[in-house]
Amino acid sequence: MTVVYFDSPMSDDDRRRKLFGGDLFVYSPTRHSLELVAFAREMAEAAFAPHFPPDAQHHLAGRAYVDVLAGLKPAFINHPRSKELVAGMLADLGADLAQTYFDVPRLRTMTSEYLNAGLTLQFESHRDTWFSAPMSQINFWMPVYDVEEANVMAFHPPYFADGVRNSSRDYNYGEWVAHGRTAAAQQIDMETRRQPEAEEEIRREPDIRVITPPGGILIFSGAQLHTTVPNTSGKTRFSIDFRAVNRRDVEERVGAANVDSQCTGTTLGDFLRATDLTQLPQELIASYDTVPA
Numbered sequence: 001m002t003v004v005y006f007d008s009p010m011s012d013d014d015r016r017r018k019l020f021g022g023d024l025f026v027y028s029p030t031r032h033s034l035e036l037v038a039f040a041r042e043m044a045e046a047a048f049a050p051h052f053p054p055d056a057q058h059h060l061a062g063r064a065y066v067d068v069l070a071g072l073k074p075a076f077i078n079h080p081r082s083k084e085l086v087a088g089m090l091a092d093l094g095a096d097l098a099q100t101y102f103d104v105p106r107l108r109t110m111t112s113e114y115l116n117a118g119l120t121l122q123f124e125s126h127r128d129t130w131f132s133a134p135m136s137q138i139n140f141w142m143p144v145y146d147v148e149e150a151n152v153m154a155f156h157p158p159y160f161a162d163g164v165r166n167s168s169r170d171y172n173y174g175e176w177v178a179h180g181r182t183a184a185a186q187q188i189d190m191e192t193r194r195q196p197e198a199e200e201e202i203r204r205e206p207d208i209r210v211i212t213p214p215g216g217i218l219i220f221s222g223a224q225l226h227t228t229v230p231n232t233s234g235k236t237r238f239s240i241d242f243r244a245v246n247r248r249d250v251e252e253r254v255g256a257a258n259v260d261s262q263c264t265g266t267t268l269g270d271f272l273r274a275t276d277l278t279q280l281p282q283e284l285i286a287s288y289d290t291v292p293a
C-alpha cells in the first residue's frame with residue numbers, strides 16, 4: 001500500500017517516518033514555495049527572453065539552448081535567495097530548521113522530444129540512493145509552470161520494498177564530483193557519462209504521477225524508484241527540487257530500508273543547516289564516506 005497524504009497536518013517527525021515507509025506527501029503551494037517559483041520564473045524568463053521558457057525549445061538551436069541553460073541553472077542554484085526561500089519553505093512545512101539540512105535547490109528542465117544529454121538529460125528509472133544519498137534523504141519537488149501527465153515524474157511503489165539489479169556498485173559520489181559533473185555542459189546530444197542505472201527491465205506500469213499547480217510540493221523518500229516521464233507534451237517542463245535530511249536521522253541511521261544500493265561515498269557534505277548554512281559535523285560525514293574518493 002502506498003498512501004498519498006494531501007495537505008497533511010502531521011508533524012515533520014511523523015511525516016519522515018511515513019516517507020521512510022514509502023508514502024508520498026503532497027502540499028498546496030505555500031508562501032515560500034510560491035516565492036521560489038516566482039524567483040525561478042523571473043530568472044528563466046530573463047534568460048530566454050523574448051521567448052516563454054516552456055516554449056523556447058522551439059525557437060533556439062541546440063547549442064544556443066544549452067548555452068542559456070548553462071548560465072541559468074548555476075545562477076539559480078547558487079543564488080543566496082534560493083537558499084533563503086528553501087529554508088522558508090521548510091518552515092512552512094513544519095520542519096525543525098535547527099535540525100534540518102538541505103542541499104541547494106536545482107532548477108531542472110525536461111525538453112519535449114528534443115536534446116537528451118548533459119544539462120537536458122532525461123533520467124531513467126532510479127533511486128537517489130543509488131547516487132550516494134543517505135537512506136534518510138527526503139526529496140522535495142515542485143513544478144515552476146503548469147505540468148501535465150506527459151511531463152512529470154512517475155513513481156513505481158512496488159519497488160520500494162523490492163530490489164532492482166543496478167549498477168550503483170560502480171558509483172562513488174566523490175569520484176563523480178571530481179571527474180563527471182564538470183563534463184555536463186559539454187554534452188549536447190549524446191550522454192556518455194556513467195551513471196547508476198537499472199540492469200533489469202522495470203515494470204513501469206501502473207505508476208503514480210502527481211500533478212499540482214506551480215509551487216505545489218511533492219515530498220518523497222530518496223529511496224523511491226522514480227522515472228522522468230518521456231516528455232511528449234510539446235512544452236519544456238521546468239521544476240525545482242531539493243533534498244533534505246534531519247540530523248537526528250543521520251546520527252541514528254534512521255531512514256528507508258536499503259534494498260539494492262551498493263554505491264560508496266556520500267553526498268552528506270553538500271547539506272547545509274537551514275538556520276545558518278553550516279555543514280554537518282565532519283566526523284558524521286566521514287562516518288558515511290565508506291570509500292573516500
Ligand SMILES: [Fe+2]
Pocket residue numbers: 126127128226
Ligand atoms: Fe531522482
